[in-house]
Amino acid sequence: MxxxxxxIISLITAVVLTAAPTAASSRLVADLSNKSIAITTGFHGTxxxxxxxxxxxxxxxxxVIVTGPPTDIAQRRKDNxxxxxxxxxxxxxxxAPSFYNILAxxxxxxxxxxxxxxxxxxxxxxxxxxxxxxxxxxxxIDANRFIEALASNMASIHLWPAQTGTVSLAQDALxxxxxxxxxxxxxxxxxxxxxxxxxGMAISEDRTRLTIEKGGLTADIYNLAHDYSALYGIFAxxxxxxxxxxxxxxxxxx
Amino acid sequence: MHIGIIIGLGGxxxxxxxxxxxxxxFLMTPLLIFFGVPSPxxxxxxxxxxxxxxxxxxxxxxxxxxxxxxxxxxxxxGGVIGSSLGVWLFAFLRELGQIDLVIxxxxxxxxxxxxxxMLTESVRAILRTRRxxxxxxxxxxxxxxxxxxxxxxxxxxxxxxxxxxxxxxxxFVGILSAIMxxxxxFIMVPAMIYLLGMPTSVVVGTSLxxxxxxxxxxxxxxxxQTQTVDFMLAGLLLFGGVIGAQFGTRAGALLRGEQxxxxxxxxxxxxxxxxxxxxxxxxxxxxxxxLLK
Numbered sequence: 282m283x284x285x286x287x288x289i290i291s292l293i294t295a296v297v298l299t300a301a302p303t304a305a306s307s308r309l310v311a312d313l314s315n316k317s318i319a320i321t322t323g324f325h326g327t328x329x330x331x332x333x334x335x336x337x338x339x340x341x342x343x344x345v346i347v348t349g350p351p352t353d354i355a356q357r358r359k360d361n362x363x364x365x366x367x368x369x370x371x372x373x374x375x376x377a378p379s380f381y382n383i384l385a386x387x388x389x390x391x392x393x394x395x396x397x398x399x400x401x402x403x404x405x406x407x408x409x410x411x412x413x414x415x416x417x418x419x420x421x422i423d424a425n426r427f428i429e430a431l432a433s434n435m436a437s438i439h440l441w442p443a444q445t446g447t448v449s450l451a452q453d454a455l456x457x458x459x460x461x462x463x464x465x466x467x468x469x470x471x472x473x474x475x476x477x478x479x480x481g482m483a484i485s486e487d488r489t490r491l492t493i494e495k496g497g498l499t500a501d502i503y504n505l506a507h508d509y510s511a512l513y514g515i516f517a518x519x520x521x522x523x524x525x526x527x528x529x530x531x532x533x534x535x
Numbered sequence: 536m537h538i539g540i541i542i543g544l545g546g547x548x549x550x551x552x553x554x555x556x557x558x559x560x561f562l563m564t565p566l567l568i569f570f571g572v573p574s575p576x577x578x579x580x581x582x583x584x585x586x587x588x589x590x591x592x593x594x595x596x597x598x599x600x601x602x603x604x605x606x607x608x609x610x611x612x613g614g615v616i617g618s619s620l621g622v623w624l625f626a627f628l629r630e631l632g633q634i635d636l637v638i639x640x641x642x643x644x645x646x647x648x649x650x651x652x653m654l655t656e657s658v659r660a661i662l663r664t665r666r667x668x669x670x671x672x673x674x675x676x677x678x679x680x681x682x683x684x685x686x687x688x689x690x691x692x693x694x695x696x697x698x699x700x701x702x703x704x705x706x707f708v709g710i711l712s713a714i715m716x717x718x719x720x721f722i723m724v725p726a727m728i729y730l731l732g733m734p735t736s737v738v739v740g741t742s743l744x745x746x747x748x749x750x751x752x753x754x755x756x757x758x759x760q761t762q763t764v765d766f767m768l769a770g771l772l773l774f775g776g777v778i779g780a781q782f783g784t785r786a787g788a789l790l791r792g793e794q795x796x797x798x799x800x801x802x803x804x805x806x807x808x809x810x811x812x813x814x815x816x817x818x819x820x821x822x823x824x825x826l827l828k
């Protein structure tokens with residue numbers, strides 16, 4: 282499907298740029314060093330290698346967009362009420378990416394125009410997110426007013442890194458990038474979209490998937506806490522009573 | 536959060552709780568918040584830790600016969616009702632996005648009141664010891680509270696009072712326990728001495744006895760309703776706390792009672808001022824986000 286789309290774009294480009302018909306037919310293949318990650322005890326985040334090959338030429342660019350599983354995000358605004366700062370407004374971003382990171386060979390504004398980025402859906406402002414008042418009722422709110430604040434909040438908890446990451450492209454053919462995943466990433470399926478741009482236009486695209494799941498003891502505890510929360514509570518109490526007893530016994534002579 | 540920091544925090548607060556003979560929840564919860572643990576997690580997890588520290592504390596008091604089980608049971612019935620109500624209130628406020636504010640306001644108000652009372656009391660006590668011969672204050676007087684119905688005899692506490700009183704105190708402290716993540720000893724102990732008129736010797740043991748059940752109830756209900764209990768965090772805090780408390784107890788033997796209370800009062804007021812300041816100062820970022828399911 283994406284190949285076909287890439288082919289169509291190539292064909293169109295080929296027709297438009299009659300001067301260089303052969304150069305416009307581009308192929309792009311991307312892959313990851315690891316397709317699935319288990320979050321275990323003591324998970325401090327991880328790094329993944331994204332690599333691939335492209336049929337490129339001098340001056341071409343690669344953009345990589347990593348998108349985490351969609352989730353609703355509550356955004357709260359504080360204001361001063363009677364001398365203290367309290368949350369006065371809550372809006373909900375519907376199905377926003379829980380993780381969003383862009384990596385590129387050059388600064389984005391050097392690669393393509395804002396219009397192109399918008400068309401390709403690159404950047405928080407171009408995701409077409411819906412913002413609703415709390416409770417989900419009432420008309421949608423103008424997302425443009427709040428998207429910057431959302432991006433900055435999400436950046437501060439490492440989920441939407443503000444810096445564009447680096448993609449290195451060797452001999453206009455082989456590209457690689459290191460994906461930095463923070464400790465607090467959400468589990469689920471991650472979409473990794475790789476775009477090949479030439480003269481500010483996307484000429485081909487490939488997608489790959491990454492699965493992040495909880496593993497080991499952390500997974501067991503997490504699942505217990507959510508699926509068997511009553512059992513978890515009893516376990517936590519039993520653990521505390523035993524620990525308290527043990528502590529008293531250990532220091533009794535003192 | 537780094538494991539070393541967590542154990543260090545546990546140790547530091549454990550030292551202070553050993554030094555001053557307090558549970559330490561009212562110090563630990565704000566500290567966890569200062570270190571970036573989300574307030575709901577800090578509160579629920581601290582309740583879990585207090586279960587453990589109260590168990591180990593009450594055992595020592597039981598050996599000395601300093602626990603009034605009858606009084607403790609009435610207090611804990613009130614406490615279970617109050618804390619259940621508190622957890623429900625907690626979940627409700629969390630949905631409104633105001634739980635953070637309420638937790639902090641509760642801390643500012645109660646730490647402010649208790650801290651100021653303790654400070655004045657200890658300063659007076661210190662002045663009194665310097666001027667011997669000053670008159671003593673009568674411990675408790677008869678007033679309207681002694682006219683309430685459902686009177687019960689509490690032999691260990693040498694009291695004959697209405698069961699409604701400890702029930703109400705238990706319930707009130709239970710609500711605070713759920714919202715603030717404290718055992719509530721710092722409110723329960725003065726209430727038992729000044730409102731109920733219990734002898735000082737049984738106050739701490741009895742308070743610890745009922746705190747076990749109230750915080751266990753909070754742990755259970757928070758696990759079920761908000762899933763904010765992190766018993767790994769509680770375990771690490773406890774590990775540091777147990778060790779710290781041993782050193783604190785020894786250090787405490789070197790200081791006099793009223794000096795200790797004065798120092799504790801200053802500490803309590805410092806935490807209060809810090810929390811109040813954070814609420815009053817314009818935050819760097821007016822926006823905050825929370826990932827929903």
